[in-house]
Amino acid sequence: MKRVTATALALTLAVAGVSAQDLGVLAPANLAKPRPKPALDITGTWFIDLGFPGSWRFGPPYPKLTPDAQKHFDAAQKARAEGKVYRDDIGQCWPAGVPLIMTRVWSISMVQLPTVVYMISGFMNSLRVVNMDGRPHTDPDLVVRTFNGDSIGRFEGDALVVDTTGFIDHHHWIDNGIPASDALHIVERIRLVDGGKKMQIEYTMTDPKSWEGEWKMTKQWNRVDSRDMEIAEVECLPDLNSHIPSTQSKENVR
Amino acid sequence: MKWLPAFVVATALAAPAFAHHSAAGIDRSKSVTLAGTVKQFGWQNPHSWMEVDVPNEAGVVTTWKVEMTSPAFLIRAGWKATTLKPGDKVSVKVFPLKGGEPGGLFQSVTLADGSTLTERAAAPRPAP
Numbered sequence: 001m002k003r004v005t006a007t008a009l010a011l012t013l014a015v016a017g018v019s020a021q022d023l024g025v026l027a028p029a030n031l032a033k034p035r036p037k038p039a040l041d042i043t044g045t046w047f048i049d050l051g052f053p054g055s056w057r058f059g060p061p062y063p064k065l066t067p068d069a070q071k072h073f074d075a076a077q078k079a080r081a082e083g084k085v086y087r088d089d090i091g092q093c094w095p096a097g098v099p100l101i102m103t104r105v106w107s108i109s110m111v112q113l114p115t116v117v118y119m120i121s122g123f124m125n126s127l128r129v130v131n132m133d134g135r136p137h138t139d140p141d142l143v144v145r146t147f148n149g150d151s152i153g154r155f156e157g158d159a160l161v162v163d164t165t166g167f168i169d170h171h172h173w174i175d176n177g178i179p180a181s182d183a184l185h186i187v188e189r190i191r192l193v194d195g196g197k198k199m200q201i202e203y204t205m206t207d208p209k210s211w212e213g214e215w216k217m218t219k220q221w222n223r224v225d226s227r228d229m230e231i232a233e234v235e236c237l238p239d240l241n242s243h244i245p246s247t248q249s250k251e252n253v254r
Numbered sequence: 255m256k257w258l259p260a261f262v263v264a265t266a267l268a269a270p271a272f273a274h275h276s277a278a279g280i281d282r283s284k285s286v287t288l289a290g291t292v293k294q295f296g297w298q299n300p301h302s303w304m305e306v307d308v309p310n311e312a313g314v315v316t317t318w319k320v321e322m323t324s325p326a327f328l329i330r331a332g333w334k335a336t337t338l339k340p341g342d343k344v345s346v347k348v349f350p351l352k353g354g355e356p357g358g359l360f361q362s363v364t365l366a367d368g369s370t371l372t373e374r375a376a377a378p379r380p381a382p
Binding site: 083084090092093106233235236240243245249251 | 278280299
């Protein structure tokens with residue numbers, strides 16, 4: 001039976017003029033490929049568990065920062081002590097980026113298919129695409145660097161492991177005053193707990209341009225099933241901040 | 255599970271991060287009450303907002319810009335897109351900007367009929 005399926009798939013690809021390696025994640029022939037049963041299904045809408053230790057922020061505690069990153073961190077601490085905020089780029093409509101987009105206090109919807117996981121944050125509709133069809137990371141010479149990075153996923157035991165590289169190196173922060181660089185590498189081990197009512201992600205982050213060694217932490221989300229927690233269209237439009245006076249105040253340190 | 259979204263919302267409103275920006279420019283140590291007329295009401299994601307024309311004792315009108323939370327949160331607190339219309343007489347309580355500019359963070363509004371609205375949803379009910 002498997003031989004018949006493989007033959008049919010090869011014929012379909014030949015007719016379509018697409019090689020098996022070039023199939024997109026939503027190509028029926030890619031979706032139909034035989035695969036092991038997934039260890040978990042994170043399809044659903046999730047909301048950061050603000051009662052979980054560490055909640056929505058990445059640090060403190062912080063790792064030992066590199067001298068360049070330490071300058072930003074010190075400037076942020078100084079601003080905070082003065083009742084100001086340092087480089088609040090999200091407030092100026094720059095994307096939050098991974099990992100911070102995951103813990104914004106907005107719902108995040110996830111759709112898991114055999115070949116891909118789509119994560120759409122209610123915050124600015126930020127999209128993450130986690131390719132699950134066995135492809136490697138995009139060639140470093142070809143990758144378009146982004147705030148959410150280039151993600152590939154695989155199942156390991158009871159976890160979905162997402163590996164992300166290809167980050168952009170400006171206006172992208174892990175926490176206030178801690179910059180992400182183009183060397184940022186994040187591994188997320190995603191598990192469902194409490195009978196699937198909660199999702200935990202264990203983060204392991206390295207960025208030799210910003211800190212030393214591995215930076216680890218775990219976050220938790222609650223499944224939210226009601227209509228009023230669904231994501232909606234949200235954009236940071238050019239005229240938004242003209243109506244939001246605190247984004248223009250002198251307390252924003254650039 | 256019915257209580258969960260309301261709990262989540264109540265918790266989110268208590269958190270400092272539901273906004274898309276830092277609130278460092280807001281002075282939360284004091285409130286200002288603005289008696290005036292609605293100029294505009296923006297029912298918009300990620301933030302709603304209103305502009306209120308506020309006359310001083312000499313009759314000189316200053317437009318205050320008031321930032322609010324998202325419509326999703328406001329709906330749970332009893333708001334509608336039509337709650338405020340240009341020309342409505344209102345009394346608006348805000349945390350003002352630190353710098354003294356005419357703007358601030360919304361706390362509550364009292365409408366011409368005497369009713370008051372905030373951004374907070376009603377207290378969650380326990381599951382039956």
